[in-house]
Amino acid sequence: MAEKTIQIEIKRQSGPDASSTWEKFEIPWKPGMNVISAMMEIAANPVNASGQETTPIAYDSNCLEEICGSCAMVINGKARMACSALVDKLEQPIRVQPLTKFPVVRDLAVDRSVLFENLKAVQAWVPVDGTYDLGSGPRVFPQQQEVAYPLSNCISCCCCMEVCPQFNDATGFVGAATIAQVKLFNSHPSGKVLKEERLRALAGDGGVQECGFAQNCVQACPKQLPLTEAISDITRDVTLQVAKDFLRA
Amino acid sequence: MATAARPDASQTSNPVGRGVEPLRAGKGNSFLLRKLHSLSGIVPIGAFLIEHLLSNFEALKGPLAYAEQVKFLNSLPLVRFLEVGLIFIPLAYHALYGVYIAMRGKANVIYYPWSGNWMYMMQRWTGYIAFVYIIQHVVRQRFMGVSLPEHPGAAFHKVQMELSNPWMLAVYVIAMIAVCWHFSYGIWLFAAKWGITPGANARRRFGYLCAVLGVVLAVMGLASIYAFVGPNYKNAPADVMPAQTMLYAPSSPGASLS
Ligand code: HEM
Ligand code: SF4
Ligand code: SF4
Ligand code: FES
Numbered sequence: 135m136a137e138k139t140i141q142i143e144i145k146r147q148s149g150p151d152a153s154s155t156w157e158k159f160e161i162p163w164k165p166g167m168n169v170i171s172a173m174m175e176i177a178a179n180p181v182n183a184s185g186q187e188t189t190p191i192a193y194d195s196n197c198l199e200e201i202c203g204s205c206a207m208v209i210n211g212k213a214r215m216a217c218s219a220l221v222d223k224l225e226q227p228i229r230v231q232p233l234t235k236f237p238v239v240r241d242l243a244v245d246r247s248v249l250f251e252n253l254k255a256v257q258a259w260v261p262v263d264g265t266y267d268l269g270s271g272p273r274v275f276p277q278q279q280e281v282a283y284p285l286s287n288c289i290s291c292c293c294c295m296e297v298c299p300q301f302n303d304a305t306g307f308v309g310a311a312t313i314a315q316v317k318l319f320n321s322h323p324s325g326k327v328l329k330e331e332r333l334r335a336l337a338g339d340g341g342v343q344e345c346g347f348a349q350n351c352v353q354a355c356p357k358q359l360p361l362t363e364a365i366s367d368i369t370r371d372v373t374l375q376v377a378k379d380f381l382r383a
Numbered sequence: 384m385a386t387a388a389r390p391d392a393s394q395t396s397n398p399v400g401r402g403v404e405p406l407r408a409g410k411g412n413s414f415l416l417r418k419l420h421s422l423s424g425i426v427p428i429g430a431f432l433i434e435h436l437l438s439n440f441e442a443l444k445g446p447l448a449y450a451e452q453v454k455f456l457n458s459l460p461l462v463r464f465l466e467v468g469l470i471f472i473p474l475a476y477h478a479l480y481g482v483y484i485a486m487r488g489k490a491n492v493i494y495y496p497w498s499g500n501w502m503y504m505m506q507r508w509t510g511y512i513a514f515v516y517i518i519q520h521v522v523r524q525r526f527m528g529v530s531l532p533e534h535p536g537a538a539f540h541k542v543q544m545e546l547s548n549p550w551m552l553a554v555y556v557i558a559m560i561a562v563c564w565h566f567s568y569g570i571w572l573f574a575a576k577w578g579i580t581p582g583a584n585a586r587r588r589f590g591y592l593c594a595v596l597g598v599v600l601a602v603m604g605l606a607s608i609y610a611f612v613g614p615n616y617k618n619a620p621a622d623v624m625p626a627q628t629m630l631y632a633p634s635s636p637g638a639s640l641s
Binding site for chain 2: 150211212235236237245248251252255256295297299300301302303304305306307308312334335336337338339340341342343344345346347348349350353354360362363365366367368369370371372373376
């Protein structure tokens with residue numbers, strides 16, 4: 135009996151400025167395979183479906199358990215994590231391409247530094263660095279923890295931004311992930327100290343106002359962050375902050 | 384992390400070098416402009432839409448009742464000022480900025496056919512329909528033909544003539560549904576975006592409410608259209624009332640807004 139194989143087509147690009155082409159592969163099926171492990175098979179034997187020798191696929195991945203956030207790709211037309219995209223649950227040929235709204239580095243590896251820049255722009259951290267010991271932090275009540283924990287699950291994969299109709303070159307929209315992190319750090323008893331600055335940052339061009347509430351982000355998020363709720367809450371907070379600043383000016 | 388920044392990235396305004404530009408923290412005034420757009424959709428434009436649909440509903444009572452309503456509206460104090468300040472200017476702002484917003488979004492329902500995404504796209508398409516419709520509606524009904532502020536009695540006849548053209552009738556029916564859709568989903572959007580309905584359940588329940596409102600408004604609007612084209616008031620007289628003298632008539636009628 136012939137060995138069971140899988141069909142996979144990958145959009146390849148040798149560098150940031152190179153043109154892209156689709157390359158087809160037929161690789162042996164293994165139980166429990168996912169899109170990353172399929173690409174590991176290709177790396178072990180880099181030959182495409184027409185039998186030509188090729189280069190291994192470049193891509194980002196690390197944890198292989200949907201927790202590091204590095205392996206986001208567009209698989210069969212949808213942005214998702216490649217390591218949790220099980221081959222047996224995908225229609226074949228599986229078509230894999232890099233995220234479309236982030237500059238390609240090579241093949242499936244993209245540059246997502248825009249999210250890092252956005253998180254820096256809103257100071258998405260708890261500022262505790264100092265020259266002396268600040269002691270233990272304030273208590274966080276379980277009720278607060280229940281709000282914060284789901285928001286803290288963000289893995290910075292950028293799926294929410296990829297699927298957002300408002301996240302594009304024309305708007306320079308900040309995207310749902312950063313807004314959710316503002317809610318997280320604004321609710322933290324120590325992180326709160328930067329609350330007003332974060333809200334003012336988000337009132338800038340490309341801020342919360344650009345959201346058109348298409349709600350794709352919350353559908354696509356692999357970690358099920360309550361993104362639309364965060365956007366709603368934070369837009370209200372930003373509006374109130376802008377009004378306060380206006381009256382105190 | 385892998386980066387694809389060009390060596391000259393520092394020379395562009397985009398610190399990432401290429402791709403979507405990061406947040407311009409605290410800079411610019413698009414927040415204010417966008418909130419004004421959002422608010423203007425509810426007040427005054429949404430409020431005017433409701434008034435307009437209620438007024439037109441009077442047409443079901445016949446040409447005279449309709450004329451009385453037109454006369455009443457034109458007798459409001461400072462009516463020309465209200466018309467410009469509460470209708471023309473906010474509507475022009477919402478419409479033009481709305482087109483600008485719509486053109487900058489990249490709808491992707493083909494890849495992500497989710498209901499919220501459909502509604503996002505429909506909000507843009509119904510906006511475009513409203514844009515084209517309202518321009519012709521204002522030009523033809525407000526500024527062309529017999530002037531209704533001076534001849535409220537001619538209102539019914541004027542609309543009836545317009546709707547006697549089946550193409551125009553189709554335009555009115557489509558635009559009526561599109562505008563009611565746009566406004567009722569707009570209320571839902573407003574509540575979601577201003578943090579009035581952050582919770583998923585609250586948003587769902589409010590969605591039902593907005594849907595009911597949208598259907599009621601659209602049915603009322605379509606019923607009013609029917610009043611003009613149905614059998615009840617066929618061939619309405621050209622004028623059912625004596626001419627009105629304008630309260631704020633400027634010296635030359637040609638320069639008047641009416
Ligand atoms: C009959 C007149 C109109 C009414 C009553 C109306 C009402 C509204 C309302 C209440 C909203 C929700 C505000 C929000 O998004 O927060 C809205 C949104 C919107 N309107 Fe209108 N509108 C009208 C005409 C137009 C026109 C002519 C356009 C032109 C294309 C337009 C484009 C838009 C767009 C693009 C949005 C979505 C904005 C966003 O998602 O941020 N509207 N409208
Ligand atoms: S709700 Fe829609 S427009 Fe807003 S961030 Fe999410 S995907 Fe983008
Ligand atoms: S919010 Fe969700 S989709 Fe967006 S970056 Fe975080 S984990 Fe990914
Ligand atoms: S490899 Fe870490 S999320 Fe996929």
